[in-house]
Amino acid sequence: MTALLRDIAYVRSGDKGNTLTIGVIAREPEHYATVLRTVTPDRVKALFGDWVHGPVHVYPMDNIEAVVVYMENALGGGATSTLRLDQTGKSIGNAILRLRLPGDV
Amino acid sequence: MKDALRIGAGSGFWGDALDPAEELLKGGELDYMSMDYLAELTMALLQRQKLKNPEAGYIPDIVPHLRTLMPLAREHGTRLICNGGGVNPRAGARRVAETAAEQGLKGTRVALVEGDDVLHRLDELLASGETLANMETGDEDFAAIRDRVVAANVYTDASGIAGALAEEADVVIAGRVSDNALYVGPIMHELGWRYDAAHADRVGAAITIGHVMECAAACTGGMSSRFAEMPRMGEVGFPIAEVAADGSAVISKLPGTGGRVDAHTIKEHLVYEIADPGNYIMPDGIADFTTLRLTDLGDDRVRMDNMTGKGQPDRLKLIVGYQDGWIGEGLLFFPWPYALERAHKARETLGERFRRLGLQAEQIHFDLVGINALHGPSAPIPEHDDLNEVGLRVAVRTRTREEAEKVRRACSQLWIMGPGGTSFGTPMKPRPVVSVWPTLIPRAAVSQSVDILEA
Structure with missing residues (x-):
């Protein structure tokens, strides 16, 4: 079995206008270092492909063993005008859990 | 205290x-x-x-x-x-x-x-030198949406x-x-x-x-x-x-x-x-x-x-809402066997109907419900077409309601033009779009007031 971010992290996502925000939380403190190595702007951008048009930022939160991923121009126009079913970005955040852990790349 | x-x-x-x-x-x-x-x-x-x-x-x-x-x-x-x-x-x-x-x-x-609520103060804000530039896109052309503004709340x-x-x-x-x-x-x-x-x-x-x-x-x-x-x-x-x-x-x-x-x-x-x-x-x-x-x-x-x-x-976020066209949407569902093949064929047929109806679309979006509607390109398409069922969703941005209606009509026409075994949910009415234009204005431009109503 390939180890995925799914196996070591929780996720909660949402929208700010046309920006998608994804919080990724290490399940246990010892997972945090791997979360940091797994969730990088380049890898996130590659995973989401042409659904994300703007830059991707990753902000670490050492105090709660989590990272905040902030993806600009990523919701097809934002909640009121997007053509996607997931208008407010609640579902798409879980896609980040598809990232493979670095040891398995 | x-x-x-x-x-x-x-x-x-x-x-x-x-x-x-x-x-x-x-x-x-x-x-x-x-x-x-x-x-x-x-x-x-x-x-x-x-x-x-x-x-x-x-x-x-x-x-x-x-x-x-x-x-x-x-x-x-x-x-x-x-x-x-x-x-x-x-x-x-x-x-x-x-x-x-x-x-x-x-x-x-x-x-x-x-x-x-600063809906009635937008021109005053513009006159005072605020550009009301879109803080997400950097777009400074507020005039392009001015006539269509319906809400402005700080x-x-x-x-x-x-x-x-x-x-x-x-x-x-x-x-x-x-x-x-x-x-x-x-x-x-x-x-x-x-x-x-x-x-x-x-x-x-x-x-x-x-x-x-x-x-x-x-x-x-x-x-x-x-x-x-x-x-x-x-x-x-x-x-x-x-x-x-x-x-x-x-x-x-x-x-x-x-x-x-x-x-x-x-x-x-x-x-x-x-x-x-x-x-x-x-x-x-x-x-x-x-x-x-x-x-x-x-x-x-x-x-x-x-x-x-x-x-x-120093600055507060102002969300301006403006009328921005319509969305027409449809959903079709397909059964095993060959559910995915049926969905692909229906997508092709819908495209043909849109052309015949002369649909003026700004943007057309298809999803395979059950496969990639939620995760888009990050979700793999199954290699074997052995799904129990799959849905095809289409959503279209148009300028007018009449154009958005064509989406509903085209989806309905697949009742008989479509692949065998197709199921339809309740047809969806076109919906108007109010887009948001986020901008920043000086804190000093906003003041709140309190009124007490006594029962």
């Missing part, structure tokens, strides 16, 4: 359940209950209602909700704060005061907080709410105050905190606490990645914050209610819908979420302390 206060969450969004709020009022020994009803999307919906009826535009639910909650609040000495005024807080507050009078709640003081700070509480309001009805101002207001009022350098960390703490609380059950097990282990979510308890004068807080819920409060339920909501966690910019101040310490006390209690902040930002 108190040295601590208890605030409960009574609503996390328009559509939230009322029974957890009732339970919390009865058993929570609350000083305040705060209720959030608004989202970016909500303001656009309310504006559409107000266009049809000038007396509408507040959250209709606040009337039945407050009819249930006001007698309980009076009995338990709890003051109620909400942003359910939406785009018409004056009409909402009037209706709430009438409701209190009908219930015999004599002397109930209903405070109306206004000042967020995320305002808690000073209006705190002012209403100073005037001994029992119920506060505000419009587009920031969600967490609903919590920052009573905290600052009760603990005597000010918007000065000496209180920057305290206000940062109030914002952080408000952020955790504002979506109600979202910090007590709702929306959780650990959904499977959350007990009795249909009977979930809404959160309580016990806030101390030193700027720390304990988040909890009523014993016996469903859901859970632990370090993870708080973490899950701390990271929700934020940008840089070191600079969470709200109208009341800039909170730093990266200094916070969480301690799980057990028994559904989590302590938050060491919270900090960096003072108030």
Whole structure:
């Protein structure tokens, strides 16, 4: 079995206008270092492909063993005008859990 | 001045359940209950209602909700704060005061907080030199949307709410105050905190606490990645914050209610819908979420302390809503065998119908429901077409309603033109689009006012 971010992290996502925000939380403190190595702007951008048009930022939160991923121009126009079913970005955040852990790349 | 206060969450969004709020009022020994009803999307919906009826535009639910909650609040000495005024807080507050009078709640003081609505001041702002540039796209051509603007509301700070509480309001009805101002207001009022350098960390703490609380059950097990282990979510308890004068807080819920409060339920909501966690910019101040310490006390209690902040930002976020065309949408479902092949064929047929009908589309979007509607390109397409069923969803942006209607018509035409075995849900009506244009304006351009209506 390939180890995925799914196996070591929780996720909660949402929208700010046309920006998608994804919080990724290490399940246990010892997972945090791997979360940091797994969730990088380049890898996130590659995973989401042409659904994300703007830059991707990753902000670490050492105090709660989590990272905040902030993806600009990523919701097809934002909640009121997007053509996607997931208008407010609640579902798409879980896609980040598809990232493979670095040891398995 | 108190040295601590208890605030409960009574609503996390328009559509939230009322029974957890009732339970919390009865058993929570609350000083305040705060209720959030608004989202970016909500303001656009309310504006559409107000266009049809000038007396509408507040959250209709606040009337039945407050009819249930006001007698309980009076009995338990709890003051109620909400942003359910939406785009018409004056009409909402009037209706709430009438409701209190009908219930015999004599002397109930209903405070109306206004000042967020700058729809009629846009030209004045432009004339004063503000470009109203779109803060997301950088687009400075506000003139291109000026004629289509239907709403303009500023995320305002808690000073209006705190002012209403100073005037001994029992119920506060505000419009587009920031969600967490609903919590920052009573905290600052009760603990005597000010918007000065000496209180920057305290206000940062109030914002952080408000952020955790504002979506109600979202910090007590709702929306959780650990959904499977959350007990009795249909009977979930809404959160309580016990806030101390030193700027720390304990988040909890009523014993016996469903859901859970632990370090993870708080973490899950701390990271929700934020940008840089070191600079969470709200109208009341800039909170730093990266200094916070969480301690799980057990028994559904989590302590938050060491919270900090960096003072108030000079500019406030203004959300301008403008009419921006229509969306036409359709859904078709296909069975095994060859479900995916049927979906691909239907997509091709729809494309042909769109051409025959001369559809003028700005954007056409297809999803395979069951495969990639939620995760888009990150979701792999199955190699073998052996799915039990799959759906095809089409959504189209158009300038006019007539064009959007063609989408519904084309989908209906697949009743017989489509692959064998196709199922259709109820056809969806075209919907108008109100897009949002976020911008920043000077704080000095916004002032709030408080009116008291007495039942």
